[in-house]
Amino acid sequence: MEIVTRFAPSPTGYIHIGNVRSAIYPYLLAKQNNGKMILRIEDTDRARYVDGATELIEDTLEWLGLNWDEGPVVGGPHEPYFQSERKDIYIKWAKKLIEEGRAYADPTSPEQIEKYRKECTDKKIPFLYRNFRPENPPKWELGLPLRFKSEPKSYEWQDEVMGEMSSGPEVLDDIILIKKDGFPTYNFAHIVDDAEMGVTHVMRGVEYLSSTPNYLALYEAFGLERPKLVSLPHILAPQGNKKLGKRDGAKSVTEYRDDGVLAEAMLNYLACLGWNDGTEKEIYSKEELIKCFSVDRIQNSGARYDENKLYWYNGQWIRKIFDEKGAEALYTRTKDFWPESAKEADDDYKVKVFSIIYDRLKTLSDLRSMTDYFFKEPKIDLDMLVKNKFLKKMSESEIESLLKLVVRKLSDINKWDADSIQAALNELLNETKKKPAELFSLIRIAISFAPFSPALNLTLEVLGKETSLARLNAVASAI
RNA sequence: GGUCUCGUAGUAUAACGGUUAGUACAUCGGGUUUUCAUCCCGACAACGCGAGUUCGACUCUCGCCGAGAUCACCA
Numbered sequence: 001m002e003i004v005t006r007f008a009p010s011p012t013g014y015i016h017i018g019n020v021r022s023a024i025y026p027y028l029l030a031k032q033n034n035g036k037m038i039l040r041i042e043d044t045d046r047a048r049y050v051d052g053a054t055e056l057i058e059d060t061l062e063w064l065g066l067n068w069d070e071g072p073v074v075g076g077p078h079e080p081y082f083q084s085e086r087k088d089i090y091i092k093w094a095k096k097l098i099e100e101g102r103a104y105a106d107p108t109s110p111e112q113i114e115k116y117r118k119e120c121t122d123k124k125i126p127f128l129y130r131n132f133r134p135e136n137p138p139k140w141e142l143g144l145p146l147r148f149k150s151e152p153k154s155y156e157w158q159d160e161v162m163g164e165m166s167s168g169p170e171v172l173d174d175i176i177l178i179k180k181d182g183f184p185t186y187n188f189a190h191i192v193d194d195a196e197m198g199v200t201h202v203m204r205g206v207e208y209l210s211s212t213p214n215y216l217a218l219y220e221a222f223g224l225e226r227p228k229l230v231s232l233p234h235i236l237a238p239q240g241n242k243k244l245g246k247r248d249g250a251k252s253v254t255e256y257r258d259d260g261v262l263a264e265a266m267l268n269y270l271a272c273l274g275w276n277d278g279t280e281k282e283i284y285s286k287e288e289l290i291k292c293f294s295v296d297r298i299q300n301s302g303a304r305y306d307e308n309k310l311y312w313y314n315g316q317w318i319r320k321i322f323d324e325k326g327a328e329a330l331y332t333r334t335k336d337f338w339p340e341s342a343k344e345a346d347d348d349y350k351v352k353v354f355s356i357i358y359d360r361l362k363t364l365s366d367l368r369s370m371t372d373y374f375f376k377e378p379k380i381d382l383d384m385l386v387k388n389k390f391l392k393k394m395s396e397s398e399i400e401s402l403l404k405l406v407v408r409k410l411s412d413i414n415k416w417d418a419d420s421i422q423a424a425l426n427e428l429l430n431e432t433k434k435k436p437a438e439l440f441s442l443i444r445i446a447i448s449f450a451p452f453s454p455a456l457n458l459t460l461e462v463l464g465k466e467t468s469l470a471r472l473n474a475v476a477s478a479i
Numbered sequence: 480g481g482u483c484u485c486g487u488a489g490u491a492u493a494a495c496g497g498u499u500a501g502u503a504c505a506u507c508g509g510g511u512u513u514u515c516a517u518c519c520c521g522a523c524a525a526c527g528c529g530a531g532u533u534c535g536a537c538u539c540u541c542g543c544c545g546a547g548a549u550c551a552c553c554a
Contacts, residue, residue, distance in 0.1 A: 008554095009554090010553085010554055012553090012554085042554065044553095044554085045553055045554070047553085048553070048554080106552090110552080113552095121480090124480065124481090125480095125481085126480085126481050126482085126550075127550080128550095145552050147552095162483095162484065162485090165483080165484090166483095167482075167483075168482075170481075170482070171481090171482060171483085171549095171550085173550090176551085176552050178552085179552040180552060181552075183552090185551090185552070185553085185554085186553070186554045187554090189554095190554090204554095205548095206483095206484070206485095206547090206548060206549095207548055207549070207554090208548095208549090208554090209483065209484070209548070209549080210482070210483060210484090210548065210549035210550070211549075211550090212483095231484090233484090233485080233547095234547080234548085236547090238490090241546055241547065242547080243547085243548090272491080272492090273491070274491080274492090275492095276491085276492060276493075278493070278494090279493085279502095280492095280493075280501080280502050280503080282502085282503060282504095299491090299492080300484080300485065301484085301485045301486065301546095301547090302485075302546090302547070303490090303491065303492090304490060304491075305490095306490055306491070306504070306505085308490085308504065308505060309490075309491070309503085309504045309505080311504095312503085312504055312505090313504095315516085315517085319517075357516090359516065359517050359518095360515060360516035360517070361516085362516090370515085388513095388514090390513070390514095425512090426512085429512080435512085435513090436512035436513060437512080437513050437514090438513080439512095439513080440512070440513035440514085441513045441514070442513085443513085444513060444514065445513090445514085448514095450514090450515090451514070451515070452514045452515030452516075453513095453514070453515075454515085454516090455513090456512095456513070456514090
């Protein structure tokens with residue numbers, strides 16, 4: 001049987017770290033089995049609808065490489081994929097229940113329901129609408145809520161992550177199927193859609209675990225086979241024990257993209273947050289995840305979000321891609337992350353800069369703060385030079401004469417490449433009897449005035465002979 | 480409050496009825512001709528508590544404690 005999974009978000013805003021995993025796992029499961037993942041937009045709550053949210057969702061999935069096989073944009077045999085456009089289908093299914101006496105119109109006013117609820121609270125008994133079920137409900141028509149007529153009973157089921165589950169009759173109630181505005185509730189719509197679309201695995205957050213018995217009752221009333229149910233534990237906020245949500249400042253997934261996090265790293269980190277394949281492997285490509293993923297190894301407790309580790313993954317991926325695919329391959333993804341000063345610089349030069357600095361990037365956006373001096377003359381800051389911990393014991397005149405020595409030595413280099421530069425630097429060490437820390441700090445600071453930079457010989461090579469010497473001279477005469 | 484779920488270092492996790500309880504992030508220390516980073520080496524640090532089953536339990540059972548979810552015309 002073909003495996004069909006779905007990601008069914010409501011368009012109420014961006015996708016953040018806390019909820020994107022319920023797109024990743026369905027994707028992995030589907031792809032692993034040559035099945036399909038459906039994207040379905042659950043937009044039945046008009047009050048919470050946010051304009052543009054659907055595009056945001058699509059954008060996020062596309063960036064992560066979670067391509068859906070059916071849904072908005074790509075279409076498919078079960079169109080439409082927006083619940084708001086499927087009202088006729090829900091009504092059709094609802095009518096089946098009405099005919100069988102399993103659904104009824106609810107004429108009770110919200111105020112009345114509130115009264116019932118209070119009665120129960122006062123008596124300290126749980127409120128169940130079915131205990132107040134009207135005896136002669138009116139014929140259902142649009143404008144009245146439609147309720148399911150539940151039959152209190154026990155259920156047992158298997159959750160692929162949580163294991164054997166069971167519930168008693170007290171959790172079943174007459175849930176609303178169709179709201180008075182004519183839109184179905186989530187509780188009803190997702191069952192109808194999953195059935196119509198042939199979804200075999202329902203993967204969603206654990207918060208739906210409590211309402212599962214009501215869904216089971218619905219499957220039963222329709223004579224539907226139960227899909228496999230997979231509850232995904234929450235991702236917890238860095239502080240406290242609550243699930244990560246926008247209120248905790250959960251960043252949108254695409255915000256990380258804009259900060260220079262690679263999609264590979266994001267996918268890798270998120271997939272491995274609360275899942276592992278039993279080995280000590282940490283770095284997984286999307287293809288490897290598809291191969292190794294298994295639902296029964298999903299952790300059943302919540303996992304805390306750790307941005308730090310995401311950045312570690314990012315560093316790993318930056319180096320991995322660079323090493324395996326080459327500088328150019330990674331460079332093409334850095335376009336938006338260079339400093340203002342690099343605007344006019346040509347690609348060849350930028351690739352060179354990138355090649356010597358890539359392994360110190362945590363995110364691609366670090367390029368902005370780390371490469372400025374490759375593109376424009378650094379502002380000479382003598383304090384930085386004089387107060388450096390290796391240089392402060394030297395007098396200014398000593399620094400000046402050292403710089404002149406350096407200039408003379410480097411001027412003699414015919415072939416300006418990293419090896420020759422290193423050879424010259426080594427000779428200078430011998431001639432001056434200075435420690436590497438002293439001589440190299442001096443040169444490094446004089447040509448960059450940056451808190452840190454790549455290896456000295458590489459920096460000099462990329463900067464070029466002319467620029468390097470000019471900067472050294474400028475500093476020497478500024479002292 | 481009812482119902483349900485979860486509980487290995489700060490974090491993410493592994494393993495097993497018998498191990499010095501493994502790995503990674505973080506932290507701290509050290510090494511690689513400067514800095515930052517990489518890389519390498521090292522240190523710190525965990526089975527929530529209490530019973531029971533057992534020759535033996537982190538692992539199985541029960542209780543407790545702690546944490547979370549849910550009880551909407553939201554999803």
